[in-house]
Amino acid sequence: MDLNLRHAILSNISDNDQSQLEATIVDAIQSGEEKMLPGLGVLFELIWQQSNEQEKQEMIEALEQGVKSATAGS
Template sequence: MDLNLRKAILSNIATNDQQQLEATIVDAINGEEKMLPGLGVLFELIWNQSQEQDKKEMVDALEQGVRSATQDLQ
């Protein structure tokens, strides 16, 4: 069986409007583990559509988030 996860996720969200896309993100963040691969695909779409400055800002925000999350783990 040849399963392309990226294509499957894109197919599942192809007709979603902004509210549905936001709900997908919120559900994944709030513990819907099965949704986590979808976040990766959504982030890939955002990244590929972003300018270099936007990418830098995302990486800066990610770095701050990682630092904050790891401090919470200690």
């Protein structure tokens, strides 16, 4: 990802509180627009960097289950 895009995304959310961050995530997912994916990726990167090993393992397990559910019957 281009660092300018990452910086722009971080600048856009830098003053957001928890409820605004949650709304950003929910809106991006509900909209289903592919243009929102880079922003979600930047947010995930921040979460990953702030997580300990146990939290990372929990995210990987949740991701694995989500992938299996999303691809079931494909």
